[in-house]
Amino acid sequence: MKNIYVVGAALIEDGKLLVTKRNSDRILGDLWEFPGGKIEQGELPQESLKRELKEEFNDEIIVGDKVTETASYEYEFGTVHLTVYYAKFLSKNFDLIAHSKVKWIDPAEALDLNWAPADIPAAQAISKVNLREVRFDEDH
């Protein structure tokens, strides 16, 4: 089975979480996810995340701590190992290239979305967090 290493960003602002819906024509189309993508050879996960957000939204981000441990899910096309990191925007262009929809939600609402299956542990973890208390290195 093919292993696919993926990073996602839990982008937060004013206590809200940004969630994105995958375009219909992609693998796992129309499911909600954390924006991000595959880790490429030689990249640190945090570097992949910054590159993906630049590609997908044309935005710069700051990457913080992991939301929870890496979750693995066996899809028919391979096993995705997904790690989600807290992040925040430095710019906000939001060019929608890979997504059909984005919205800001309260953490508790994360439990109601139709997520890509690998995302469910991270979504559940975030649903219990007061996002206003999430700190980034530069805040210390």
Ligand SMILES: Nc1nc2c([nH]c(=O)n2[C@H]2C[C@H](O)[C@@H](COP(=O)(O)OP(=O)(O)OP(=O)(O)O)O2)c(=O)[nH]1
């Ligand atoms: N970006 C992202 N991908 C996820 C999440 N959850 C999840 O199972 N995946 C899967 C979907 C894809 O198989 C893989 C990430 O690849 P990707 O986002 O680059 O999407 P893709 O395969 O459609 O694009 P490509 O690089 O092949 O062009 O991980 C998530 O929260 N974010």
